[in-house]
Amino acid sequence: MSAQAARFAADSMLGRLARWLRILGYDTFYLREGDDESLLRLAQAEGRWLLTRDAGLAARATVPRLIRVEATRLEAQLREVLTKAGLPLEGGERLTRCPVCNGSLAAVERSAVEGRVPPHVYATHRVFHVCTACGKLYWQGSHLRRIVARLDTIAGAAEERSGSSTGAATAPGGRAAP
Numbered sequence: 001m002s003a004q005a006a007r008f009a010a011d012s013m014l015g016r017l018a019r020w021l022r023i024l025g026y027d028t029f030y031l032r033e034g035d036d037e038s039l040l041r042l043a044q045a046e047g048r049w050l051l052t053r054d055a056g057l058a059a060r061a062t063v064p065r066l067i068r069v070e071a072t073r074l075e076a077q078l079r080e081v082l083t084k085a086g087l088p089l090e091g092g093e094r095l096t097r098c099p100v101c102n103g104s105l106a107a108v109e110r111s112a113v114e115g116r117v118p119p120h121v122y123a124t125h126r127v128f129h130v131c132t133a134c135g136k137l138y139w140q141g142s143h144l145r146r147i148v149a150r151l152d153t154i155a156g157a158a159e160e161r162s163g164s165s166t167g168a169a170t171a172p173g174g175r176a177a178p
């Protein structure tokens with residue numbers, strides 16, 4: 001399955017994982033308050049991989065694509081999901097999905113964001129993207145560099161590392177449009 005075709009539907013316990021799958025470029029449905037039945041229906045209807053930490057839900061789900069996420073740490077969860085779905089660990093086309101709402105990101109003219117991003121950001125960045133669904137603006141800030149570095153670490157790690165690596169997962173340096 002191509003990275004572009006792989007889509008996910010994550011249960012309410014997997015919000016952080018869902019956000020990172022979006023950063024990796026995967027269309028990932030997530031609703032914090034969503035109920036299991038509508039999640040199942042959506043996964044079934046749209047051919048999404050159902051991602052769940054709930055053994056009961058996994059047992060009764062009849063969807064053809066199901067991954068019961070057993071890992072607890074984010075990096076391990078990403079590895080687990082991508083491996084079980086047969087996808088490359090480096091992910092798909094990064095930064096094509098809004099981590100907040102799963103909308104598509106589109107390149108936007110630099111001049112169009114003047115006044116909508118902090119002046120120092122405007123002065124020091126050339127490439128901006130906008131979420132076509134929620135309007136948030138993204139740029140290649142330090143947050144993004146850290147995220148990409150972490151993703152590369154994930155892809156490069158042959159084995160799970162021990163110890164704490166639960167630092168804050170930040171979205172790319174985004175600001176809501178006014």
Ligand SMILES: [Zn+2]
Pocket residue numbers: 098099100101102103131132133134135136
């Ligand atoms: Zn968005």
